[in-house]
Amino acid sequence: MVETTKLIHEYLRHSKKFPHVYCPGCGHGIVLGSIIRSVHHLGLSKDEVVLIAGIGCSGRMAVYVDFNTIHTTHGRALTFATGVKLANPKLKVIVVMGDGDALSIGGNHFIHAARRNIGVTALVLNNNIYGMTGGQSSSTTPENSYSTTTPYGHLERDFDVVNLALGCGANFVSRTTALHAQLMDKLLTKAIENPGFNVVEVLTPCFTQYGRKNKFKNVVEMYSWYRKNTIKVEKYKELPEEKRAGKIPIGVFSDKQEPGFEEKYGQLREKLRSKK
C-alpha cells in the first residue's frame, strides 16, 4: 500500500498555512491530492511540472503545491500556459481553472486552445458557480437552479464542458467527479502524458456558494448526489435515449494522439532553418 498521505505532504509547500483555505468538504482539495499522486505516478520531478492557475478558489491551488507554479489572472491561465509550452515543450503543463475561469471569462481562450491543440492539460474544476466571489451564476450553473445572481432560478442553459471540448477538437476529453478520485487519478495520469490539448472536467461540490442554495443539507449530500447521478460512459452509451435523461456520463470521451501545436511549430522551425 502506498502511503498516500505521506506522499502528498512531500509535494506541499509547508511554508504556507495549513489546513488550506478551502471550506470543509470542498472538492478542490481532493483534486489537489489527485494532481500530486498523478505526477508522482509518472515519475516526474517537481521541476518538470508547471501548474498554472487562474483566479478563484480553484486558482488557489497554485499556492499550495511545490511545482513550478504561476498564479495568473482570471480567465487567462491558458494563455500563460500556451506561452510556457511553446517556450519549453519539454515541460508538463497543468492548467487549473474553475468553471468561471475556464468557460465564462476564459471561454474564448478555452475554445481556441482546444482548436489549436496546444499540449497542455486543462483541468476544469466545475462547481457550477463562482465560488470565491460570492456565488454568482457561471456558464455551467444548471438551468432552474439558484445562485446569488439568480434568486428566482436560472433561466439560461449551461455548457456541457465535455461536448464543448469535443466540438473544439481537443485530443483527450474526459469527465470525473470529486467522489471518483481513483478515476480522476487515471484520467489525469493519462492527460499529462498525452500529446495535444487534454481536458479533464471534475464535477466538484461547493456547498458554501451553491449547495446550500439548492436544497442540499450538507456537502456529504452533494457527494451522494454524484454517486447517484453519474454513470460510466460505456454504460451510458448502452442506455436507450429515454433512460439517459438526468444521468451524467463519466470517463473518457475522446482519446486522440494528434501532435500538439508546439510539436508542429518545432518541426516547421527545423525545416525552415535547414533550408538556409
Added chain:
Amino acid sequence: MAKKKGETIVTVYPAWCKGCGICVNFCPGKVLEFDEHGKAYVARMEECIGCGFCELHCPDFAISVVAKDKKDNKNNSEHKDEGKN
C-alpha cells in the same frame, strides 16, 4: 490493497481535519466517527478493510491508512502540527 479486516492502521490528524464528514459517511466499515469537537476519529480500527477511500477523498490530507506489517510506520506524525504559522 488489503481487503481483510484488521490489517491496517488508520490515523486522523485532528489539526488538519475540518470535520466535513466525507470519511465518516462513506467509509464502508463505519470505522470513523465525530468526536465532541466535530473532528473525525478512529472509533473501530478493527473494522477497517483498508480500501483507502478515506485517504483518497479527505480534501485536507488529514487521514492516513497504512498496512500494519509495514516497517516504516511512522505515518506523518512529523506533519501533525504544521501549518500553524
